[in-house]
Amino acid sequence: MKLGPGYAAHGRDVDAEPLQYGRDHNLPRLAPEQRRRVTLARQDVLKPGGPSPDLILAQNFSYFALKKRETLKAYFVNCRKSLRPGGVLALDIFGGAGTHKRGVERTDHRDFVFYWEQYGFDPVTHEARCAIHFKPKGRRKVKDVFVCDWRLWTIPEIRDLLREAGFRASHVYWEGGGAVESTWIAMIAAEK
Ligand SMILES: C[S@@+](CC[C@H](N)C(=O)[O-])C[C@H]1O[C@@H](n2cnc3c(N)ncnc32)[C@H](O)[C@@H]1O
Structure with a gap:
């Protein structure tokens, strides 16, 4: 624009x-x-x-x-x-080998922590459920804010x-x- x-x-x-x-x-x-x-x-x-x-x-x-x-x-x-x-x-x-298994990646920001979690991987269908969680500073972690079935x-x-x-x-x-x-x-x- x-x-x-x-x-x-x-x-x-x-x-x-x-x-x-x-x-x-x-x-x-x-x-x-x-x-x-x-x-x-x-x-x-x-x-x-x-x-x-x-x-x-x-x-x-x-x-x-x-x-x-x-x-x-x-x-x-x-x-x-x-x-x-x-x-x-x-x-x-x-993609990549890291996306063919369960796993969680953590990224620290100033006011919150961002988590990208993959709940699993089905080698037969190549389907995976992935989720985003947040942990705001001084507050408890909020899980599954976004969930993708992919x-x-x-x-x-x-x-x-x-x-x-x-x-x-x-x-x-x-x-x-x-x-x-x-x-x-x-x-x-x-x-x-
Ligand atoms: C990973 S999110 C991305 C959301 C946003 N576009 C962004 O980039 O932040 C995927 C989006 O695709 C949308 N979506 C899925 N199937 C769709 C379709 N057939 N037509 C239009 N949107 C669709 C979902 O509603 C969802 O908001």
């Missing part, structure tokens, strides 16, 4: 709560003129319709909620149809599906050097 008056952003979610969070916490940080160029709407991204953007950002691993191959492919087809010619679909993805997709599966959905190319952007850490995060960009 800060790039200039010719830019617009459209946020979509089936759930009203994250949309309201954005209205309450993120939109106020923009100037009124910038805010007018943002629309937030409750929409199932598997249904056709909506804007025709240059860039679709499916971030925070949201598409991991789409567990079936045909459902994820339908989503990618929908994205490709929505995009303008030459447009890009950008997806973040995580299919842990792999990079080659996603690239195959993007190709089948009609994207002409996909590129993987790797964070850091060549070493594969026990848990990694990468970006996949698919060109219409």
Whole structure:
């Protein structure tokens, strides 16, 4: 939004709560003129319709909620149809040996501790339940503030599906050097 008056952003979610969070916490940080160029709407991204953007950002691993191959492919087809010619679909993805087992990661912040916990991993279905807990300073830990029931997709599966959905190319952007850490995060960009 800060790039200039010719830019617009459209946020979509089936759930009203994250949309309201954005209205309450993120939109106020923009100037009124910038805010007018943002629309937030409750929409199932598997249904056709909506804007025709240059860039679709499916971030925070949201598409991991789409567990079936045909459902994820339908989503990618929908994205490709929505995009303008030459447009890009950008997806973040995580994986690695560390995501194939139970585990908890702790990150200390000034006023709170953040926990990312994976409750398990099913090697047959590649499904996992992950949760976020918080421990505010001086207060007790609040567990399961967010719980995700996910299919842990792999990079080659996603690239195959993007190709089948009609994207002409996909590129993987790797964070850091060549070493594969026990848990990694990468970006996949698919060109219409
Ligand atoms: C990991 S959260 C990310 C929330 C938020 N977009 C963010 O980045 O912080 C995944 C979101 O995907 C939404 N979602 C799942 N299936 C969806 C669908 N078919 N259409 C639109 N949103 C969907 C969920 O309601 C949930 O808010």
